[in-house]
Amino acid sequence: MTENRRRRVLLKLSGEAFGAGSLGVNPDVVSALAKEIAEASKDVEIAIVVGGGNFFRGAELSQRGMDRGRADYMGMLGTVMNALALQDFLEQAGAATRVQSAISMTQVAEPYIPRRAERHLEKGRVVIFGAGAGLPYFSTDTVAAQRALEIGADVVLVAKNGVDGVYTADPKTDDTATMIHEITYQEALVQGLKVVDSTAFSLCMDNRMPMVVFGMSPAGNLASAIRGDRIGTLVSA
Numbered sequence: 001m002t003e004n005r006r007r008r009v010l011l012k013l014s015g016e017a018f019g020a021g022s023l024g025v026n027p028d029v030v031s032a033l034a035k036e037i038a039e040a041s042k043d044v045e046i047a048i049v050v051g052g053g054n055f056f057r058g059a060e061l062s063q064r065g066m067d068r069g070r071a072d073y074m075g076m077l078g079t080v081m082n083a084l085a086l087q088d089f090l091e092q093a094g095a096a097t098r099v100q101s102a103i104s105m106t107q108v109a110e111p112y113i114p115r116r117a118e119r120h121l122e123k124g125r126v127v128i129f130g131a132g133a134g135l136p137y138f139s140t141d142t143v144a145a146q147r148a149l150e151i152g153a154d155v156v157l158v159a160k161n162g163v164d165g166v167y168t169a170d171p172k173t174d175d176t177a178t179m180i181h182e183i184t185y186q187e188a189l190v191q192g193l194k195v196v197d198s199t200a201f202s203l204c205m206d207n208r209m210p211m212v213v214f215g216m217s218p219a220g221n222l223a224s225a226i227r228g229d230r231i232g233t234l235v236s237a
């Protein structure tokens with residue numbers, strides 16, 4: 001690490017963050033979040049893993065009778081659609097971008113090449129990772145943890161809709177639930193807190209990768225988290 005190295009973050013955006021409705025993605029919602037990311041990318045190196053739950057979740061499709069592997073590939077293709085939507089709005093907002101896909105589709109995205117992704121980041125480009133890990137039975141949370149480790153990110157930022165951090169209990173059903181500002185992976189494990197899925201959690205815990213779980217709203221939160229302001233819940237080793 002050189003002394004003047006910029007902060008490098010891995011942002012995980014769920015499919016939910018892309019809005020819903022008849023278009024699959026809500027252009028107004030994506031445009032607003034792209035503007036925040038584009039602004040923050042002037043000072044911070046930003047790589048993004050996008051989810052695809054607004055289109056398909058493999059586990060849900062398989063419960064309705066589809067083969068799990070095929071359903072998961074549909075889920076991964078959904079993440080690529082989100083990646084392209086985000087790329088478009090980021091470029092409209094003035095950011096330089098690259099999409100890298102874990103499933104080859106060279107007309108629309110570069111293949112996932114970690115060293116090349118790092119080079120893009122050094123040049124100030126926002127890098128969007130689509131198609132998850134390219135493997136069924138994985139989640140994009142897990143991919144966020146893995147990509148963060150592989151490209152040497154300083155932190156994984158997990159953006160949430162409808163919740164602003166990790167709570168002692170489910171705030172929707174328990175009035176006594178309070179938000180936790182800082183916790184270790186070990187404490188979260190002992191207290192049985194659900195932060196991200198268990199594979200993503202253990203990858204970060206085992207490799208001492210800090211994670212910030214924060215809410216997408218109000219406007220400005222995303223840029224704040226990217227810059228490193230103390231919002232949401234910091235989970236560290």
Ligand code: UDP
Pocket residue numbers: 013014015016050051052053054056057058059071072073074075076078079131132133134135136137138139140141143
């Ligand atoms: N998926 C997969 N392998 C991966 C990443 C994703 O099979 O490496 C599939 C899986 O079916 C998942 C879907 O893609 O349900 C969408 O991803 P995810 O559920 O993580 O999206 P999010 O909940 O963040 O919107």
